[in-house]
Amino acid sequence: MEIGNRPWGSYYVLEDTDIYKLKRIEVKVGGRLSYQYHEHRAEVWTIVQGEALVTLEGEDIKFKAGEVVQIPLNAKHRIQNIGTDTLIFIEVQYGTYFGEDDIIRIEDDYNRNSND
Numbered sequence: 001m002e003i004g005n006r007p008w009g010s011y012y013v014l015e016d017t018d019i020y021k022l023k024r025i026e027v028k029v030g031g032r033l034s035y036q037y038h039e040h041r042a043e044v045w046t047i048v049q050g051e052a053l054v055t056l057e058g059e060d061i062k063f064k065a066g067e068v069v070q071i072p073l074n075a076k077h078r079i080q081n082i083g084t085d086t087l088i089f090i091e092v093q094y095g096t097y098f099g100e101d102d103i104i105r106i107e108d109d110y111n112r113n114s115n116d
Contacts, residue, residue: 021098027087032080034108041095043071051083
C-alpha cells in the first residue's frame with residue numbers, strides 16, 4: 001500500500017487501477033491542503049469523520065460525516081479540517097491519469113510548489 005506523509009496529514013492508496021484511484025485521506029486538526037486543480041482527473045470526496053471546510057472555485061462550504069463533495073476536472077479546490085478530531089475522507093479519482101504530479105498548486109500553506 002502506498003502511503004504519503006504530508007505536512008497536513010497523510011494519505012493511503014487503497015486501490016490504483018487504469019480507470020480510478022481510491023485513497024483514504026487523514027487531515028490533522030487545523031490542517032489544510034493546497035488550493036489546487038488537476039488537468040487529468042476529477043474527484044469525489046466522501047467525508048467519513050470530522051468537519052471540513054471545502055473551497056470549490058472560490059466558494060467555501062462546510063461538510064460533515066456522510067456528506068459528499070464532487071470536484072470536476074480542472075476545478076480549483078482545497079479542504080481544511082475545521083473540527084476537533086482528525087478529518088478523514090475517502091477520495092475517488094477518475095479520469096485519464098492519477099499521478100501525484102497532476103497537482104497544480106495555486107496556494108499552499110507549506111510553501112510547496114507543484115513538483116513537491
